[in-house]
Amino acid sequence: MIDAHIHLDWYTRDEQKTMMETLEIDGLVAVSSDLASCEQVWKLSKQYANVSPAFGWHPEQALPTEEELENIEKMIHSYHKQIVAIGEVGLPFYKRKEDPTLDQQPYIQVLERFMVLASKYDLPIVLHAVYDDAQLVCDLLVKHNVNRAHFHWFKGDLKTIKRMIDRQYMISITPDCLYETEIQALIKSYPLELMMVETDGPWPFEGPFQGKMTHPNMIKEVINQIAKLKNITIIEAKEQLTSNTYNFYHRLNVDKTTR
Structure with missing residues (x-):
């Protein structure tokens, strides 16, 4: 089992240590949010053998300086054979919701550089x-001939979902699938073969996770829920979701002793 999307560098050092010592899954895909994040995620991937790094720039913030963006690009150039993906990147949907006057074009240009x-x-x-934003993306x-796309914690309309399925784009499901009907409907409509699981930690969750630190082990509950909604066994769901993640991310760092 792989947590396909987590902001490991956003946890405190003590939280990171506790998390990795109590990990009951194979590994994590640690995404980055800015230059400092890329640098920290790279260090964490060297510290922990089951952390797979991805470099990117998170769009829900003020635009980066040209220098910061160039330095992230330099890291990608230098480590493109060691990182497993470019991410997290995208468009500022929630930021634009707060400020409808926000010009999205510069964010599109940043995203295209990563593509x-x-x-x-x-x-x-x-x-x-x-x-x-999903249709534009x-x-x-x-346009940029990028075929391996992972829409993490995706939410969108049926037209977009159909287009993403046709293009064989991956999505990942978070622990809110235990209590959010929108995510449950997405699970039912999206092919299991195009699905992964994630926590997006340290983002907190409600329901049975209320008040708990978001831990990668929570993906076990996500897999159980997917199995229930897909009307298959937990073993079938676990094997398919894990296989999907290994096939999508070709160079995962994992601890095979947990398997």
Whole structure:
């Protein structure tokens, strides 16, 4: 089992230590949110053998300086054979919701720079693209010939879902699937073969996870829920979801003693 999307560098050092010492799954895909995050995620991947790094820039923030963006690109150039993906990248849906006057064009330009690198190095891209933004991002993926796309914690309409399925884009399911009907409906409509599981930690969850630190082990409950909604056994769901993740991310760092 793999947590396909976590912000490991956003946890405190003590939390990281506790988490890794109590890990009951194979590994984590640790995404980055800015230059400092890329640097920290790279260090964590060297510290822990089952952490797979991805470099990117999270769109729900003020635009990066050109220097910061160039330095992230330099890291991708230098480590493209060691990282498993480019991400987290995307468009600022929630930021624009707070400020409808926000100009999205500069964010599109930043995203396209990362797509160019994903295409150049044949790397998967991890996307923050929900609702209205997802259709535009699908257009950009086609434009830049990026085929391995992972829409993490995806939310969107049926038209977009159909397009993503046709293009064989991956999604990942979070622990809110235990109590959010929108995510449960997505699980039912999306092919299991195009699905992974994630926590997006340290983002907190409600329901049975209320008040708990978001831990990668929570994906076990996510897998159980997917099995229930897909009307298959837990073993079938676990094997398919794990296989999907290994096939999508070709160079995962894992601890095989947990398998």
